Amino acid sequence: MIDFKQIIAKAIAEVVNIDEKELESYIEIPKDANNGDYAFPCFRLAKELKKAPPMIANDIKEKIQIDEQMVEKVEVVGGYLNFYIQQEQMVEEVLKEIDAQEEYGKSEIGKGKNIVIDYSAPNIAKPFHIGHLRSTVIGGALYNIYKYLGYHTIGVNHLGDYGTQFGKLIEGYKLWGKEYNIEEDPINELTKIYIRINQVCKEDEKVLEQCRMNFKLLEDGDPYCTEIWEKFRALSLKEFQKVYDLLGSHFDSWNGEAFYSDKMPEVIEILEKTGKLVESQGAKIIDLEDKGINTPCIIEKSNGSTTYATRDLAAILYRARTYDFDKALYVVSYEQTLHFKQVFEVAKLLGINEKYTNGLKHVPFGMVSLPTGKMSTREGNIVKLEELLNESIARAKKIIEEKNPELENKDEVAKKVGVGAVIFNDLSNSRIKDEIFDWNQILNFQGETGPYVQYTYVRTKSVLEKAGYMPTIEEVKFVKLLDEASKNIIKLIYNFENILIQVTEKEEPSILSRYLIDLAKAFSNFYNDNKILVEDKDIQNARIYLTYAVGKVLKTGAKLLGIEMPNKM
RNA sequence: GUGCUUAUAGCUCAGCAGGAUAGAGCAGUCGCCUCCUAAGCGACCGAUGGGGGUUCGAGUCCCUCUAGGCACACCA
Numbered sequence: 001m002i003d004f005k006q007i008i009a010k011a012i013a014e015v016v017n018i019d020e021k022e023l024e025s026y027i028e029i030p031k032d033a034n035n036g037d038y039a040f041p042c043f044r045l046a047k048e049l050k051k052a053p054p055m056i057a058n059d060i061k062e063k064i065q066i067d068e069q070m071v072e073k074v075e076v077v078g079g080y081l082n083f084y085i086q087q088e089q090m091v092e093e094v095l096k097e098i099d100a101q102e103e104y105g106k107s108e109i110g111k112g113k114n115i116v117i118d119y120s121a122p123n124i125a126k127p128f129h130i131g132h133l134r135s136t137v138i139g140g141a142l143y144n145i146y147k148y149l150g151y152h153t154i155g156v157n158h159l160g161d162y163g164t165q166f167g168k169l170i171e172g173y174k175l176w177g178k179e180y181n182i183e184e185d186p187i188n189e190l191t192k193i194y195i196r197i198n199q200v201c202k203e204d205e206k207v208l209e210q211c212r213m214n215f216k217l218l219e220d221g222d223p224y225c226t227e228i229w230e231k232f233r234a235l236s237l238k239e240f241q242k243v244y245d246l247l248g249s250h251f252d253s254w255n256g257e258a259f260y261s262d263k264m265p266e267v268i269e270i271l272e273k274t275g276k277l278v279e280s281q282g283a284k285i286i287d288l289e290d291k292g293i294n295t296p297c298i299i300e301k302s303n304g305s306t307t308y309a310t311r312d313l314a315a316i317l318y319r320a321r322t323y324d325f326d327k328a329l330y331v332v333s334y335e336q337t338l339h340f341k342q343v344f345e346v347a348k349l350l351g352i353n354e355k356y357t358n359g360l361k362h363v364p365f366g367m368v369s370l371p372t373g374k375m376s377t378r379e380g381n382i383v384k385l386e387e388l389l390n391e392s393i394a395r396a397k398k399i400i401e402e403k404n405p406e407l408e409n410k411d412e413v414a415k416k417v418g419v420g421a422v423i424f425n426d427l428s429n430s431r432i433k434d435e436i437f438d439w440n441q442i443l444n445f446q447g448e449t450g451p452y453v454q455y456t457y458v459r460t461k462s463v464l465e466k467a468g469y470m471p472t473i474e475e476v477k478f479v480k481l482l483d484e485a486s487k488n489i490i491k492l493i494y495n496f497e498n499i500l501i502q503v504t505e506k507e508e509p510s511i512l513s514r515y516l517i518d519l520a521k522a523f524s525n526f527y528n529d530n531k532i533l534v535e536d537k538d539i540q541n542a543r544i545y546l547t548y549a550v551g552k553v554l555k556t557g558a559k560l561l562g563i564e565m566p567n568k569m
Numbered sequence: 570g571u572g573c574u575u576a577u578a579g580c581u582c583a584g585c586a587g588g589a590u591a592g593a594g595c596a597g598u599c600g601c602c603u604c605c606u607a608a609g610c611g612a613c614c615g616a617u618g619g620g621g622g623u624u625c626g627a628g629u630c631c632c633u634c635u636a637g638g639c640a641c642a643c644c645a
Contacts, residue, residue, distance in 0.1 A: 447594040
């Protein structure tokens with residue numbers, strides 16, 4: 001599509017002696033549409049040119065040469081130079097693109113780049129609770145969006161299937177395994193064991209030591225421990241899959257921590273050679289004091305077993321070799337900020353290309369807590385994700401019964417709406433913000449919510465169905481879409497790809513969520529102001545086409561967030 | 570104690586790497602369905618934690634104070 005911003009920057013660059021790219025970064029989009037479609041603030045040139053900003057603006061205005069087919073008006077307001085895009089041109093540009101592209105906004109800008117996204121990563125033998133939702137949906141959205149922009153993406157579910165927690169479970173299972181019906185209800189029963197063994201560990205240091213030994217045995221390939229581990233892992237994955245099916249999550253790799261079990265000796269060997277791996281209190285550590293991190297990174301515990309950090313280092317080495325990544329994103333809660341700082345610092349000692357160490361990026365997000373406080377599997381105060389999703393689906397079903405009892409396939413729609421509401425709720429705020437879990441807020445289907453976006457989409461479908469035909473792009477008179485409401489929509493649709501790029505620049509899916517709300521609102525306004533199906537064929541064709549365009553973008557955007565659109569609701 | 574992070578309306582959040590009059594939703598009050606789905610639209614109400622600084626310009630950058638959250642070696 002035509003890049004209006006670039007055209008304006010180029011035109012200004014020919015008048016003032018400043019780099020085009022630099023000028024482009026100064027150009028902004030006025031909040032108030034009355035001030036034009038693009039604006040150039042001249043304040044920053046004042047010092048250099050030793051002239052008052054309004055004078056500079058006037059000067060530029062007089063000298064600037066710009067295609068009138070593109071920009072119909074240039075105005076000086078204070079120190080601003082406001083540009084008004086030729087609307088008909090813009091409408092044509094946008095709608096022709098909608099017509100031409102099967103997948104609007106799709107791009108090749110990421111071609112040849114590999115992005116590894118590490119997300120979800122629940123712990124085996126523990127319930128999948130609402131705390132795991134964020135990583136799963138944020139990572140999932142980033143995965144979809146990077147892919148849409150042409151990147152080669154690799155989604156990794158780095159399962160928490162290793163570590164002392166397993167030593168604990170094995171110990172608990174040894175002690176009381178017969179008391180629990182693990183086959184019947186694996187996760188819940190294992191959770192009970194986990195809570196119980198933790199209680200005992202707290203009181204008895206010897207038991208804790210035994211748990212650590214169990215993990216050491218597991219690492220060393222002890223058959224009994226390995227057998228139990230494999231069993232727990234398989235049972236857990238089966239449970240997790242239920243949630244992933246509901247959420248529509250996809251992973252290219254399920255290599256969890258255990259996968260790196262045999263890849264850690266190499267890491268330790270490399271680190272040994274650097275001379276930076278030192279003994280301290282019986283453990284092998286890397287001191288990071290000189291890097292401004294006052295907590296050392298433990299590579300090997302005093303009993304010879306490895307740590308989370310070592311496994312992450314092995315994973316970096318493996319992913320660099322296997323995926324040749326340009327970026328490796330870790331969608332993990334901000335609790336682990338220090339951990340990643342340490343690991344990324346130590347990774348520089350692994351002797352891998354700088355491309356890899358520079359590509360490592362922690363994408364942190366805020367914590368979900370209950371009104372009563374922090375969630376803890378050990379304490380047993382959690383909300384399971386499956387329960388939340390089912391509750392949301394049930395709520396959606398109830399609303400459908402009230403509002404649209406004649407609807408076919410209610411269950412399917414309820415699922416899309418219920419799940420969509422939960423996903424959208426999680427993706428609509430900046431990821432760094434903490435969240436206090438509130439049933440009423442998540443299960444609210446009004447206002448800026450997933451169901452609102454879905455509802456707006458359904459309206460577009462409904463209008464198109466009622467029209468009974470779809471005009472071709474040649475039949476659309478672009479001049480019929482110059483009213484305020486239509487202009488707003490066109491501008492938003494024009495900006496779609498830019499929004500997706502912003503999401504990847506900031507690793508922030510909420511930018512897309514808010515965009516969809518804006519677009520849905522713009523359409524609702526349009527829908528309210530204008531009757532779409534009217535006598536005048538030219539107006540009708542134009543409005544139908546715009547409606548179609550909105551639906552297309554809403555559906556595409558929602559899909560990128562992992563949300564499915566119903567056709568009716 | 571050290572480091573990181575958050576603070577915008579009664580509540581939940583926006584605010585495009587400093588720009589024009591700080592935008593929404595929820596809650597509350599009021600209006601709009603003989604008309605393409607009222608899960609909608611419109612109106613009213615209401616805000617930048619305190620104090621300094623940098624700048625032509627600060628919600629945004631710096632300092633400081635206050636209040637929350639998180640992390641700080643054998644959990645992950």
